[in-house]
Amino acid sequence: xxxxxxxxxxxxxxxxxxxxxxxxxxxxxxxxxxxxxxxxxxxxxxxxxxxxxxxxxxxxxxxxxxxxxxxxxxxxxxxxxxxxxxxxxxxxxxxxxxxxxxxxxxxxxxxxxxxxxxxxxxxxxxxxxxxxxxxxxxxxxxxxxxxxxxxxxxxxxxxxxxxxxxxxxxxxxxxxxxxxxxxxxxxxxxxxxxxxxxxxxxxxxxxxxxxxxxxxxxxxxxxxxxxxxxxxxxxxxxxxxxxxxxxxxxx
Amino acid sequence: xxxxxxxxxxxxxxxxxxxxxxxxxxxxxxxxxxxxxxxxxxxxxxxxxxxxxxxxxxxxxxxxxxxxxxxxxxxxxxxxxxxxxxxxxxxxxxxxxxxxxxxxxxxxxxxxxxxxxxxxxxxxxxxxxxxxxxxxxxxxxxxxxxxxxxxxxxxxxxxxxxxxxxxxxxxxxxxxxxxxxxxxxxxxxxxxxxxxxxxxxxxxxxxxxxxxxxxxxxxxxxxxxxxxxxxxxxxxxxxxxxxxxxxxxxxxxxxxxxxxxxxxxxxxxxxxxxxxxxxxxxxxxxxxxxxxxxxxxxxxxxxxxxxxxxxxxxxxxxxxxxxxxxxxxxxxxxxxxxxxxxxxxxxxxxxxxxxxxxxxxxxxxxxxxxxxxxxxxxxxxxxxxxxxxxxxxxxxxxxxxxxxxxxxxxxxxxxxxxxxxxxxxxxxxxxxxxxxxxxxxxxxxxxxxxxxxxxxxxxxxxxxxxxxxxxxxxxxxxxxxxxxxxxxxxxxxxxxxxxxx
Numbered sequence: 227x228x229x230x231x232x233x234x235x236x237x238x239x240x241x242x243x244x245x246x247x248x249x250x251x252x253x254x255x256x257x258x259x260x261x262x263x264x265x266x267x268x269x270x271x272x273x274x275x276x277x278x279x280x281x282x283x284x285x286x287x288x289x290x291x292x293x294x295x296x297x298x299x300x301x302x303x304x305x306x307x308x309x310x311x312x313x314x315x316x317x318x319x320x321x322x323x324x325x326x327x328x329x330x331x332x333x334x335x336x337x338x339x340x341x342x343x344x345x346x347x348x349x350x351x352x353x354x355x356x357x358x359x360x361x362x363x364x365x366x367x368x369x370x371x372x373x374x375x376x377x378x379x380x381x382x383x384x385x386x387x388x389x390x391x392x393x394x395x396x397x398x399x400x401x402x403x404x405x406x407x408x409x410x411x412x413x414x415x416x417x418x419x420x421x422x423x424x425x426x427x428x429x430x431x432x433x434x435x436x437x438x439x440x441x442x443x444x445x446x447x448x449x450x451x452x453x454x455x456x457x458x459x460x461x462x463x464x465x466x467x468x469x470x471x472x473x474x475x476x477x
Numbered sequence: 478x479x480x481x482x483x484x485x486x487x488x489x490x491x492x493x494x495x496x497x498x499x500x501x502x503x504x505x506x507x508x509x510x511x512x513x514x515x516x517x518x519x520x521x522x523x524x525x526x527x528x529x530x531x532x533x534x535x536x537x538x539x540x541x542x543x544x545x546x547x548x549x550x551x552x553x554x555x556x557x558x559x560x561x562x563x564x565x566x567x568x569x570x571x572x573x574x575x576x577x578x579x580x581x582x583x584x585x586x587x588x589x590x591x592x593x594x595x596x597x598x599x600x601x602x603x604x605x606x607x608x609x610x611x612x613x614x615x616x617x618x619x620x621x622x623x624x625x626x627x628x629x630x631x632x633x634x635x636x637x638x639x640x641x642x643x644x645x646x647x648x649x650x651x652x653x654x655x656x657x658x659x660x661x662x663x664x665x666x667x668x669x670x671x672x673x674x675x676x677x678x679x680x681x682x683x684x685x686x687x688x689x690x691x692x693x694x695x696x697x698x699x700x701x702x703x704x705x706x707x708x709x710x711x712x713x714x715x716x717x718x719x720x721x722x723x724x725x726x727x728x729x730x731x732x733x734x735x736x737x738x739x740x741x742x743x744x745x746x747x748x749x750x751x752x753x754x755x756x757x758x759x760x761x762x763x764x765x766x767x768x769x770x771x772x773x774x775x776x777x778x779x780x781x782x783x784x785x786x787x788x789x790x791x792x793x794x795x796x797x798x799x800x801x802x803x804x805x806x807x808x809x810x811x812x813x814x815x816x817x818x819x820x821x822x823x824x825x826x827x828x829x830x831x832x833x834x835x836x837x838x839x840x841x842x843x844x845x846x847x848x849x850x851x852x853x854x855x856x857x858x859x860x861x862x863x864x865x866x867x868x869x870x871x872x873x874x875x876x877x878x879x880x881x882x883x884x885x886x887x888x889x890x891x892x893x894x895x896x897x898x899x900x901x902x903x904x905x906x907x908x909x910x911x912x913x914x915x916x917x918x919x920x921x922x923x924x925x926x927x928x929x930x931x932x933x934x935x936x937x938x939x940x941x942x943x944x945x946x947x948x949x950x951x952x953x954x955x956x957x958x959x960x961x962x963x964x965x966x967x968x969x970x971x972x973x974x975x976x977x978x
Binding site for chain 2: 277281284313314316317318320331334337339340341342
């Protein structure tokens with residue numbers, strides 16, 4: 227599989243997806259994606275992943291823009307496949323590390339004790355303007371992590387949705403982009419029904435997302451949703467019964 | 478104002494508000510409700526004065542419109558009774574005819590406006606608009622009073638309430654500073670507050686890159702320094718803060734706390750020497766910390782454990798000559814206790830503050846009682862790179878002029894940029910800017926990790942019977958990777974060690 231995919235490129239703005247940490251099993255395939263947004267001569271790294279992919283990720287950033295140009299590193303939540311390499315990044319860069327407020331104090335377990343390096347996102351999110359555009363951190367709490375954010379980039383109109391939209395694919399048919407939502411749906415279902423907390427949260431998140439003009443949804447695992455598939459996914463997710471809605475299935 | 482605009486404004490002002498309509502005539506009541514529902518969020522109805530009073534108590538509407546003559550209780554009696562429970566309630570009275578006696582009694586009862594029937598949209602919208610503008614202004618005043626009393630309960634502060642970028646209320650201290658009678662006088666005379674902010678290094682003022690208002694709005698709650706002339710052209714130094722009012726969109730409180738007497742201005746220009754007598758005076762630190770406490774501003778505490786940086790936010794809980802107490806997290810308290818000192822930083826300080834005496838650390842109250850404070854020009858809190866002490870088993874060889882220097886060398890600390898070593902003696906002719914080569918062996922997960930690199934001598938210090946040498950390293954890509962990996966793992970081990978203390 228190609229490990230590097232340009233999602234958007236226009237003028238000084240570029241969004242790249244990496245797949246450095248894919249999990250391959252006999253009966254299923256779970257891609258683990260990392261993202262880099264380059265805006266002029268600065269960059270934001272999104273969910274750079276575990277220690278196992280740190281070297282590859284570091285090389286990619288160095289090659290594409292230069293490690294000293296990294297201004298922000300955003301961790302959508304606290305999982306090891308997202309934030310496991312936070313200590314390495316805090317040493318190797320002077321970037322501002324942004325993460326959900328409720329996880330800040332846990333980062334010492336990953337090797338960061340310098341709270342000054344960390345920017346805690348408040349529950350309702352935040353906005354970082356750049357030129358006429360902005361990055362919006364959209365609350366995605368309990369989907370699945372209790373402290374979790376999606377990131378919307380108004381320039382590329384891409385929503386980096388974290389675990390939302392993740393798909394576990396059959397290893398014989400791995401694809402990077404959804405071309406048939408109905409055929410894709412079964413690969414979404416198992417993961418979302420078990421990992422997401424409930425319809426109250428999916429509904430609220432969709433409402434928040436719909437306030438923005440979204441062209442593409444790129445999850446941290448699985449395939450990208452574009453154009454009409456974006457809306458198909460939002461509509462499906464809005465109605466999804468999951469987690470607490472199915473309490474008797476899991477207890 | 479054209480009728481169309483009036484209606485539009487009325488809709489805008491009334492849409493978040495509720496109204497109680499009291500009328501005994503059923504037909505009029507139904508008509509009125511239909512009309513009011515076009516503007517207000519919710520409309521409550523009552524059929525007479527007594528019912529009106531009860532409905533008022535139950536719903537606390539923002540506005541009351543009532544008929545005068547009604548069975549059980551008249552509109553005027555209801556007004557008097559409502560004002561007993563809610564003196565600011567705005568009540569508009571309607572009457573079939575404007576007889577002067579009624580009017581006089583209405584005024585005495587505290588009726589806000591008097592309206593002669595039949596009600597028309599034009600008449601109503603004018604009166605409602607007037608009333609709602611007063612309601613809005615009173616709301617702002619209450620908000621202002623609340624903030625002044627609860628947050629900035631301090632006479633030295635000038636306080637301004639902004640709605641968008643327009644000041645709407647200021648306090649007396651503000652007016653007396655500029656020698657003005659009212660806010661409108663001030664605006665006629667001076668216009669924008671930002672015009673007063675004088676240029677000063679690291680201060681908030683308007684210049685090419687910064688508009689003071691946008692800058693402060695983008696950093697709510699952050700403390701800034703501003704400098705202004707008073708009417709006698711005396712320079713005053715203020716701690717400036719903008720706070721967003723959560724309950725009211727687009728409303729901000731700006732407070733400016735006069736700290737001129739601390740005499741800090743000079744420290745921002747040229748860094749004063751550590752020995753500057755003025756800033757050895759404890760009472761000045763007490764006043765500075767008191768100003769922070771008053772403005773509910775956070776400070777940051779910095780400590781180190783074998784180079785591991787431990788920082789957490791803290792707050793000042795007591796700032797008195799006899800006792801300075803700050804509060805911070807458990808891990809920070811532990812680090813302070815271990816290091817027996819701490820460094821305090823804040824955007825409000827002209828330099829970092831080093832505290833060299835820790836009188837008490839109380840884990841129950843999260844308190845840390847500190848003493849012996851002074852400003853320091855350079856502090857380890859400013860370190861950009863993690864600088865860690867390696868494990869005892871590390872080894873280092875230094876090659877100078879192509880010869881291995883055969884003596885006992887130890888690494889004091891190492892970062893991705895530099896390494897600090899101690900040596901009992903120096904090679905002959907060894908001096909700053911010389912080039913050397915380093916071979917270092919660290920232990921990583923019980924395996925050796927080797928870092929070789931060229932280095933340049935930055936600094937040589939003689940300390941006691943040994944020399945301390947700082948070398949800047951030129952790392953190859955692979956050496957940089959190895960060292961990053963080592964530092965990350967070493968950091969993790971130090972965290973474990975620190976937590977186990």
